[in-house]
Amino acid sequence: MMKRKPQRQKTKVNPKRKNWRRQFRSLVTGKQKNWNKEKGREWGENADFWIKIIREKLDPFREIITNQAILESLKREKNLKIFDAGCGEGYLCRKLAKKGHRVFGIDFSKKLIEAARNLERKKPIGIKYFRGDFRKTNFPSSCFDVILSHQTINEIKNPEKALKEFFRVLKRKGKLVCLFLHPCFDSKKPNSLNYFQEKKIQKGYYLVSGIKSPWPYFYLHLSLSKWTELLIKSGFSISNIKEPHPPLKFFQKKWWKENFNRPRFILIEAEKTVPKKD
Numbered sequence: 001m002m003k004r005k006p007q008r009q010k011t012k013v014n015p016k017r018k019n020w021r022r023q024f025r026s027l028v029t030g031k032q033k034n035w036n037k038e039k040g041r042e043w044g045e046n047a048d049f050w051i052k053i054i055r056e057k058l059d060p061f062r063e064i065i066t067n068q069a070i071l072e073s074l075k076r077e078k079n080l081k082i083f084d085a086g087c088g089e090g091y092l093c094r095k096l097a098k099k100g101h102r103v104f105g106i107d108f109s110k111k112l113i114e115a116a117r118n119l120e121r122k123k124p125i126g127i128k129y130f131r132g133d134f135r136k137t138n139f140p141s142s143c144f145d146v147i148l149s150h151q152t153i154n155e156i157k158n159p160e161k162a163l164k165e166f167f168r169v170l171k172r173k174g175k176l177v178c179l180f181l182h183p184c185f186d187s188k189k190p191n192s193l194n195y196f197q198e199k200k201i202q203k204g205y206y207l208v209s210g211i212k213s214p215w216p217y218f219y220l221h222l223s224l225s226k227w228t229e230l231l232i233k234s235g236f237s238i239s240n241i242k243e244p245h246p247p248l249k250f251f252q253k254k255w256w257k258e259n260f261n262r263p264r265f266i267l268i269e270a271e272k273t274v275p276k277k278d
């Protein structure tokens with residue numbers, strides 16, 4: 001008589017877990033798919049919201065923390081040639097141009113770059129805006145003193161490409177300043193797998209001063225060690241790492257205690273170092 005193979009017992013899968021597995025697989029494997037197309041759509045849909053929150057100064061994180069952190073990084077230098085990579089509607093370009101720097105902004109959102117140009121047309125302060133991809137520019141090699149990437153290096157699927165381009169267009173000893181969401185604290189429920197796994201993080205919407213963005217957004221998560229490895233491999237030496245935050249006295253206020261309950265931003269300053277020829 002043939003022996004019947006013992007049947008494997010079917011284990012019930014918790015539907016929540018199944019869902020989580022599916023989501024996780026798509027985060028990891030689907031990371032490369034349609035990234036640019038989805039980003040284009042995201043910024044097309046969110047452009048008016050973005051212009052409003054910036055021009056009406058509605059984002060306390062920007063007003064109190066990130067603007068100052070970036071300007072602080074450049075406060076000692078004068079008359080710099082600066083490339084704002086992913087300049088959006090141009091607010092940082094304007095701040096820097098008003099301080100006497102020569103500023104060039106690139107963004108691939110048609111609406112945002114148009115909004116930036118419109119202001120420049122109305123009140124010219126010498127900023128040059130281009131619509132394009134900051135990973136592949138037409139700038140000559142070694143022409144910038146500083147490159148800024150404010151909330152943009154994690155907007156792309158392959159930051160190593162951007163870093164290669166930044167390295168090319170920066171002068172020797174030029175400075176790269178990247179400010180983005182702190183990768184160690186971007187999850188409310190941290191776990192190691194989540195942290196060390198490179199992935200695309202999808203969020204429902206931006207919420208600023210009670211106003212929701214009309215479209216969801218996403219960004220790239222890499223562990224802090226991966227970010228530093230990428231910078232170093234691209235030829236940069238890291239000169240400073242800051243965690244911009246409000247003054248400590250702000251934490252006495254309920255709003256800041258609740259909304260800045262973890263380090264939200266990281267700022268990395270790096271220098272283009274070229275090995276000396278023997």
Ligand SMILES: C[S@@+](CC[C@H](N)C(=O)[O-])C[C@H]1O[C@@H](n2cnc3c(N)ncnc32)[C@H](O)[C@@H]1O
Pocket residue numbers: 039043054085086087088089091106107108109112132133134135149150151152155156
């Ligand atoms: C979070 S917003 C930040 C904009 C601006 N730096 C600011 O802080 O207001 C990200 C910007 O990066 C732009 N962007 C994303 N990937 C880009 C790319 N590969 N080349 C040029 N711009 C890009 C988007 O169009 C968007 O304006």
